[in-house]
Amino acid sequence: MSNVLFDVPGPKARLRYRTYAVVGTLAVLAFIGYIGWRFYDSGQFTARKWEWLQYTQVQEDLANAVLQTLQAFAAAAVLALIFGAIFAAGRLSDHAWIRGIAGFVVEFFRAIPALILMFLFYFGLPTVGVPMTPFLGVVFGLTLYNGSVLAEIFRAGIQSLPKGQSEAAYALGMRKTQVMFLVLLPQAIRAMLPTIISQLVVLLKDTALGFIITFQELLYYARYIGSQGTFGRPIVPSTIVATAIYVVMCLLLTALATYLERRNRRSKKVVAGPPTAAEEVVAASA
């Protein structure tokens, strides 16, 4: 795709590109080297700062923190998918008042930052007497926000299906609910699976917001370990470890999305590419 921008390089251009490549590599290496040297100089690479990783207790707690993150992710993902399916169906309802309510709810929660939603649950609800834990705050906040985005994705997916699908289902005598949940939604979910999974990656990353409302997940634990005087306050190493774990988890999910996308492209049953509206929805959730 990008090679339309430049010709196949001739001998002169090749030489120039090679010079750029060398200069570029040197610049990047110099930058990384400088950062590395700063790490080294401030003592971040000393064995003492990394020792904490060797303790079984710490390893267990770290695994536990990852588990907390994954639990919040799983709970919020399931709830958000259900929320999304219901409100997508609501927005496509034949009754204007259901469409109106569903549209309002989806637009409302899409415009509010996920963190503010978590605050509303964790700090807001207890003032009117509803007890809340950080875990529930994180899960509900993420559900409402990502559920609304998923609703838009489902809707775009359903609208991308050929009209013949619902017409055929109606011709068979199915009711509206049956058409939606037996014919349209399953196909839409399949067509939009890659998009849905990239939204789930966003959800997984956003569990880290729980750190701010004292939910004891991975980032919270990294910060905790980083402030332990006995280990020499290894905040830089613990941040590096947390980053690595997050990146690996998200890349695994992304790899799943890529795999499904490739498999979809092979199969002829699935409707070709989702409309651009869906891409916009995804960009909005970045």
Place this chain on the structure above:
Amino acid sequence: MDVLLDNLDLFGPFFLTTIELFLLSAVGALVWGTILAMLRVSPVPVFRAVGTAYVTIARNTPLTLVFAFFVFAYPLLDIVKLDYFPAAVTALTVYTSAFICEVVRSGINTVPVGQAEAGRALGLTFAQILGQVVLPQALRSVVPPLISTLIALLKNTTIAAGFSVAEAGAIRSYLSERGENQLIGLLWVALGFIILVAVLSFVQRSLEKRWSVAR
């Protein structure tokens, strides 16, 4: 209503900080994101690899973690001292630019091949083709997703509240100190964001109308 009116001295300046934070990081992310996109389509493989690596890592790291790095870990490195506000702008820029880069790159792909070919036929260099022919058209065609990314950035500014920046996300804790009702206060904050997002959507629609490319 009382919660809002009695604490206007909180809501006003804090939302202003949010807008300031948003504008600074938006400019930073647009510039840095476009540079990254240029790296990712450049003829030099090393540049492409650097761009790809940056985008992959930045897109798969939680923003909260980026914040945590710049606020807790970065000061230990003794490079340039960053206050809380500049640290927040840096974190938001570093994170959002990866998304901007992907949007701009998809825009570059929508520009017809003939444009770049015509540029090459005129003897323009790669930098000239990109800067004067392809990018201006690409940026126009990606206005909707670009603004969507900026809306996400606006909402992400609230994370700065967890890292000692006095912006809209932090209004809650100040309200609770004053003994106000947090639920109502938070609903006002939410309304503030809905208004700000509506303003951005309006900008998007008018830009789209004015800049749409006729092909």
